[in-house]
Amino acid sequence: MTVMSYLGAIGAAQREAMEADSRVIIFGEDVEANVYGTMGGKSRADKGDFLQMFGSNRIRNTPISEEVMVGAAAGAAMTGLRPIVDLSYSTFLYMAMDQFINQVAKSRYMFGGQASMPVVFRSAMFYGLSTAAHHSDRPYPMFMNMPGIKIMVPASPSDAKGLLRTAIDMDDPVMSFEACMLWGMKEDVQDGEFHIPFGVAKTVRSGSDVTVVAISSAVPAAMQAAQQLEKEGISIEVIDPRTLAPFDSDAVLNSVARTGRLVVADPANRTCGAAAEISALVAEKAFDCLKAPIIRVTTPDTHIPFSPALEKQLYPNAGMIADAVRKVAGTRKE
Amino acid sequence: MTLANDMLLEMQRRMLRIRYFDERASKMVKRGEIPGTVHTSIGQEAQVVGACMALGEGDYMTGNHRSHGHPIGKGAKLGPLMAELVGKAWGVCQGKGGSMHLADFKVGSLGESGIVGSSIPIATGAALSSKVLNNGKVSLAFFGDGAANQGCLYEAMNLASVWKLPIIFLCENNQYALSTPQHTVTAGVVAERAHGFGMPGVRVEDGQSVLTVYDAVREAVDRARAGKGPTLIEVVTYRFNEHSEGLRLAVDYRNAAEKESWLKRDPVKMFRSYLQEQGVADAAMLDGIEADILAEVDAAVQFAEDSPDPDPSVAFKDVYTVPIGVAQ
Numbered sequence: 272m273t274v275m276s277y278l279g280a281i282g283a284a285q286r287e288a289m290e291a292d293s294r295v296i297i298f299g300e301d302v303e304a305n306v307y308g309t310m311g312g313k314s315r316a317d318k319g320d321f322l323q324m325f326g327s328n329r330i331r332n333t334p335i336s337e338e339v340m341v342g343a344a345a346g347a348a349m350t351g352l353r354p355i356v357d358l359s360y361s362t363f364l365y366m367a368m369d370q371f372i373n374q375v376a377k378s379r380y381m382f383g384g385q386a387s388m389p390v391v392f393r394s395a396m397f398y399g400l401s402t403a404a405h406h407s408d409r410p411y412p413m414f415m416n417m418p419g420i421k422i423m424v425p426a427s428p429s430d431a432k433g434l435l436r437t438a439i440d441m442d443d444p445v446m447s448f449e450a451c452m453l454w455g456m457k458e459d460v461q462d463g464e465f466h467i468p469f470g471v472a473k474t475v476r477s478g479s480d481v482t483v484v485a486i487s488s489a490v491p492a493a494m495q496a497a498q499q500l501e502k503e504g505i506s507i508e509v510i511d512p513r514t515l516a517p518f519d520s521d522a523v524l525n526s527v528a529r530t531g532r533l534v535v536a537d538p539a540n541r542t543c544g545a546a547a548e549i550s551a552l553v554a555e556k557a558f559d560c561l562k563a564p565i566i567r568v569t570t571p572d573t574h575i576p577f578s579p580a581l582e583k584q585l586y587p588n589a590g591m592i593a594d595a596v597r598k599v600a601g602t603r604k605e
Numbered sequence: 606m607t608l609a610n611d612m613l614l615e616m617q618r619r620m621l622r623i624r625y626f627d628e629r630a631s632k633m634v635k636r637g638e639i640p641g642t643v644h645t646s647i648g649q650e651a652q653v654v655g656a657c658m659a660l661g662e663g664d665y666m667t668g669n670h671r672s673h674g675h676p677i678g679k680g681a682k683l684g685p686l687m688a689e690l691v692g693k694a695w696g697v698c699q700g701k702g703g704s705m706h707l708a709d710f711k712v713g714s715l716g717e718s719g720i721v722g723s724s725i726p727i728a729t730g731a732a733l734s735s736k737v738l739n740n741g742k743v744s745l746a747f748f749g750d751g752a753a754n755q756g757c758l759y760e761a762m763n764l765a766s767v768w769k770l771p772i773i774f775l776c777e778n779n780q781y782a783l784s785t786p787q788h789t790v791t792a793g794v795v796a797e798r799a800h801g802f803g804m805p806g807v808r809v810e811d812g813q814s815v816l817t818v819y820d821a822v823r824e825a826v827d828r829a830r831a832g833k834g835p836t837l838i839e840v841v842t843y844r845f846n847e848h849s850e851g852l853r854l855a856v857d858y859r860n861a862a863e864k865e866s867w868l869k870r871d872p873v874k875m876f877r878s879y880l881q882e883q884g885v886a887d888a889a890m891l892d893g894i895e896a897d898i899l900a901e902v903d904a905a906v907q908f909a910e911d912s913p914d915p916d917p918s919v920a921f922k923d924v925y926t927v928p929i930g931v932a933q
Contacts, residue, residue, distance in 0.1 A: 296737055328737055334767065336760035342726020343733050343764065346744075349715055350665060350734040369757075373720050374727055382708040382716055383699035384923035418924045442926040 272459040277425075280432035280460055281393070281449065285355060287464050288439040289325055292353060295439060297321065298331035299340065299357030299393075337366035341392065345375045348390040348444070355439060361394040361448060362408045375444045376419030387442040391435070396487070397451045398538065398575060399586060407575035407582075409487070409539040411448045415515050415548065421445045421469060422515040426453065426490035429460045430513055433467030440466065450488045450538075470517035474526070478508035481532040481596045484523055484549055485509055488586070489536035489568070495589035496596065505600050507534075515545055523549065524557050531562035532599040536587040541569040563599040568592050608816075610885045614894065616658055616815050617880060620650035620873050621898040623674045626683055627846075629902050630673065630690055630704075634850040639690050642852070643704045646674030648845030649779060651872030652809075653678040653747075655818025656775050656840075659826050660745055665713045665731040667724035668747040670705045671777075671844075672717035675747055681709040683901055684908030693912035700915040701923075721782075722748055722755030725774070729761040732770035732835075743829045744772040745822070751782030753795045753839075762802045762837065771829035773822060776839040778812075783848045784858040799837035812842035813870040816879075843867040 275283065289295045303322050322330045333340050337358065344354040358364055364371065371392075378386045398407040414420050421443050425431035431449065438445035475490060476497055485493035493509045500507055508526050512519055527533050533553050537546035546567040553565060568587040576582055627645035634643055646653055649671075657678030660666065668675035676686060681697070689696030690704050697709050708716035715731060718724035728746035735742040752758060753776050765772050776795050780787045799806025807825070811817045818840055825836035845868060847853075880886045886894075922928075 294738075331768070334760070334763055336764060338757045339726045339729055339760035339764050342723070342757065343730035343761070346667075346715065346727035346730020346732075347734040347737075348730070349727070350731045350742075351738055351740075352734045369720060369723055370726055373718070373723055378716060378727075379926065380923045381698060381702045381706045382710070383697065383701050385698070385708055385710040386716070387926050421925070 273462055274457055275428045275432070275460040276454065277428045277431050277449070277456045278454040280428040281435055284432045284435040284439070286321070286324070288436055289321075289329065291464070294351060294353045295355065296329040296331065296352055297355045297357060298333050298344075300333055300335055300359055302357050303330060303332045337363055338370055341367035341370035342374055344390045344392070345370065345378065345388060345444075348388045349378065349386045353389045353439060355391045355393060358392055358394040360406050361396045361410050362406055364392070364394055364410060371414070371420070372417055376417050380419060388444045389442045391438045391445045391447060393447045393449065395449045395451045399452045399488070399582065401577060401579055401582065403577035404574040409448070409570070411446070411515060412539050412544045412548075414446055415545060416543070419444070420516065422448065423469065423513065424448045424487045424515055425513060426450070426485075426487050426511050428456060428458050430467060430473065430511075432460055433465050434469070434513060436464065437466045437469060441469070448487065452488045453491070456491070467513070469514040470519050472510050472512045472519035472522035474508065474522070475511050476507070476509040478506035478530070480505050480530055481507045481534060481600055482523065482526040482530045483507050483509050483534045483536060483592060483596065485511055485536040485592075486515070486538065486545055488538055489592070492587055492589045493536055493592050496593040499589065499593050500596055503597075503602070505596060505602065507596055520552055520556070523553060527553055527557045528560045531560050533561070533565045534568060534592065534595045534599055535565065536568040536592050538570055538586050541567065541572050544569055563601065566595040566599055568595045612658070613880060613885050616654050616819070617873070617876055617891070618894060618898060619654045619658070619678050620815065620876065621895060622683065622901065623650045623653060623677045624873050625898055625902045626677060626687070626905070627673055629906060631846065631850045633690070639704070640692055641703060642849040643673070643690065644671040644849045645844070645846045646671055648867070648871070649674065649777060649812075649842045651815035651876065652777055652812040652818050652840045652842045655815040656745060656747070656822045659819050659822035660713070660743060663713060664742050665715050665728065665744040666747065667715050667728040667744075668717040669721065669724065669749060669752065670717065670719050671749070672705055672707045675717060676707050676709045676712065676714040679709070679714050680712045681714060683905035685709070687905040688909040688912045691909045692915070693909055694915040694919070695908065695912035699919055701919070722752035722757050724748075725752070725755075725758050725761045729765055729770060729772055732765060732772035733768065735771050736768065741830060742771070743826050745775055746772065747775050747777055749782065750776060750778040750780060750787045750791065750795065751785075753778075754791060759802075762799070762804065762835065765835040766802045766804045769832060769834035771832070772835045773825045773829060774835060774837045775822065776837070778839050778841050779844045780841070781844075781848070781859065784854060784856070786858070794839070796837060796839035804835050804837060806837045807839070809838060809840040812840035813872045813875060815872060815876055
């Protein structure tokens with residue numbers, strides 16, 4: 272085991288994938304200078320400089336041109352490379368929506384399976400850091416609405432490393448939504464190369480009274496809530512789906528079958544968010560198990576304001592999750 | 606450039622394939638035998654074939670909604686293309702792409718795009734892969750004068766130039782974006798925009814001459830293969846049919862005299878005369894080639910008729926390489 276940060280784990284997964292397969296390349300804005308954590312070391316000297324290790328043919332700074340970055344990655348993936356594109360902020364993805372939706376997601380299908388699309392699009396969600404509306408979105412639900420793209424939302428260093436490696440080695444396009452808020456999180460990560468399969472949720476904590484499905488930064492928040500709730504005699508089971516496409520329905524349905532109660536904590540906006548989809552799934556498939564209405568804890572349908580005084584209240588935190596749990600458990604009335 | 610006779614005859618064959626294929630497709634749309642519509646390349650055959658034949662067999666190509674000519678020009682078999690147009694199982698895309706989204710990876714055709722300009726970044730990426738893998742392959746992006754005003758073209762040109770990617774940006778300027786005359790929406794000359802990106806810009810005024818187009822594109826291909834980077838080529842041409850088959854507009858946006866003068870410059874007829882004048886082939890031989898190609902198109906239509914409809918389950922296949930289940 273090695274202690275690794277979330278960002279360090281992302282760097283390690285990329286380094287190992289590049290060492291294992293010469294078809295893997297990285298391009299994006301400022302990747303040579305490691306501005307957004309492509310290399311994952313504390314400094315260039317500390318962990319090895321990707322540019323020095325792999326050369327300028329495989330590590331490429333791009334112009335600020337998201338549309339061609341995304342489209343070129345698709346074209347390169349269809350013709351023998353396995354690109355990792357570092358798109359830095361998740362809001363920058365919008366610049367390339369046509370390429371994501373019409374080319375990346377649809378090419379394999381529309382051309383009758385002729386194309387394979389082994390490409391990973393990494394971006395960081397900078398919410399909670401006073402970067403205001405143009406930098407703070409959590410846009411994964413928009414892409415859940417589009418078949419053809421796989422989506423990972425790691426909430427720990429180990430998951431970030433294992434999922435990212437699976438994504439790089441997979442023949443389908445993957446969007447990796449990394450939470451900037453978790454960049455510094457550290458834990459023991461198993462040594463060497465490893466893969467975590469997509470579509471397999473992690474039960475972060477077992478419990479018997481309420482199922483809490485938590486996404487991205489809501490996972491540590493739910494774990495914090497669990498400690499407080501334990502003192503109140505409420506035992507929650509925390510499930511991190513880890514990937515949203517594919518989504519591990521069985522894990523959630525099995526847990527709800529035991530607890531009969533569901534809270535979904537999702538830092539994305541409320542309407543048509545991941546929480547909405549998960550709630551609908553449980554309402555459709557496990558209605559008979561439910562002892563209380565499902566509660567979603569999400570970011571409200573507003574934009575992200577700059578001022579910390581305004582922003583802080585918006586995202587699912589331990590207090591909000593605990594309150595929702597108390598409500599479905601019937602220990603709090605409102 | 607002096608070309609061998611068999612190459613010249615192959616150019617005529619490919620132009621005839623496009624002409625007869627599209628003439629048949631046009632009829633089939635009008636008879637209701639093709640669902641939806643098609644956009645024909647009739648009148649633009651020289652520009653398509655001149656460009657495609659300047660590429661090697663292993664080279665890559667992307668295109669747009671006016672899509673049949675490109676894969677045919679690149680050497681695709683007609684049967685699976687026609688089966689695709691009618692939405693059958695033996696279609697080159699298994700009936701999921703249709704006329705506007707043909708692709709035949711076997712001949713380097715990486716896909717036509719129904720979104721104007723959207724395949725330009727894809728071709729750029731194929732060129733990046735050639736560069737990184739150092740495999741000597743060249744890419745060519747076909748796009749129209751309408752797409753010349755899409756931002757992604759300029760993102761792609763800048764990236765291709767700064768990375769010296771082996772790609773040709775080929776603007777098929779047929780002078781109208783659907784009904785909109787090019788000069789009313791496009792500032793300056795498309796080819797001249799290349800200079801801002803530090804690459805050669807070539808305007809081929811006679812896009813009805815397959816040899817003129819071939820020479821211009823061949824030079825760009827040689828340059829790309831030598832590692833000298835991209836070229837923008839604008840080829841002036843004219844589509845003889847309406848934007849799409851069956852489209853009827855209240856306004857005739859192209860005047861009769863203009864149409865008349867372009868119809869006189871039919872690339873297929875012009876090249877037939879050239880081949881005769883140069884002694885490459887006599888009338889009987891050329892008649893024979895025309896009959897052969899007509900028979901190929903007949904066989905393609907028969908292939909499409911013989912093909913079964915796709916199984917309904919195909920609608921849920923190939924969303925992913927590794928399926929994750931489709932909600933039904």
